[in-house]
Each structure stands twice: as C-alpha cells, then as structure tokens.
Amino acid sequence: MERAGTQDGFTLVEMLVVLALFAIVAAASGFAMAGGRPGRLVAATTDRLAADLQRTRIDAVRSGRARSLSFETAERRWRRDGADPVTLSEGMVLDLVTAREAAGRGTAGGGAAIAFLPDGRSTGGRIDVRMGEAHRSLVVDWLTGSVREDRP
DSSP, rough: OOOOOOOOOOHHHHHHHHHHHHHHHHHHHHHHHHHHHHHHHHHHHHHHHHHHHHHHHHHHHHHTOOEEEEEEETTTEEEETTTTEEEEOTTTEEEEOHHHHTTTTTTTOEEEEEOOTSSSSSSOOOEEEEEEEEEEEEOOOOTTOOEEEOOO
8 A cells, every 4th residue: 555645756855866966977987088188198199100101011012112100290190102291289298219321211301211121121110209298108129110109
C-alpha cells in the first residue's frame, strides 16, 4: 500500500549535489587539459616531422635520386623537396644536429638538411622539438635511414 503524496524520483537537493559534482569534475579536467596543450602540440609536430622524414626517404628510394628535408631553425620551419614549408607553432623551438656534409643541402639562410640516398641510407641526425617543458626528439639513423623517437 502506498502512502498518499509520495512520488518516486530525486529531490531538488540531490539534483543540485549531482550538478555541483559535475561542475567540479569539468573544471578539474579543463585545467588538466590546458596544462597538456604544449605536450600535445609537440607530439603532433614531431609526428608530422617523422612522417615527412619517412616520406622523403621513400621518395629517394622510389625515384633513385637523393632527396632531402631542409631545416631553417631561425624561422622554425622545415621543407621537403618540392613541398611547401611547415612552420612550427608560436613558442616552439626546433634544434637539430646533422652531418656537416648535409649542411650544404640546407637553405641559403644557413639552414641544415637531412639527405636520403637512393639505397635508403641517410646523412642522419637528431631533431629536438620543444615548447616550454614539453620535449620530444627524433633520431634519423645514418645507416638505415630509419626514423625513431628517442625516449629519455
């Protein structure tokens, strides 16, 4: 037997408590995601750079001619042979170490390059991308031309 005047459901206080909990969780996740933005940008940039390096190597092997990826560190950008340049986001820093022989393949502005030969080998190098505390490094093996992320 039911009591008169009662209904199943939630009270107004219970609903307000749930809404307050949702607001707290949303605010906390918003702060966490904002702090991760540089890390995500650096990760996306190094993924794009690794793909461009691998594409350049494939182009060299398929065409039977040397191909290079040139870097202009002062302008924070890189360019594949015959492609438009890719510019880094504001606040991002690009550092690289390449072989001296490849430096002549860089840009006129004193840039450097990583060259890939028709047999798949490369001049090799290390590329660091940083933004604030976020940092990722790519290593291009000179013997095989393979590109890998260097984990600290």
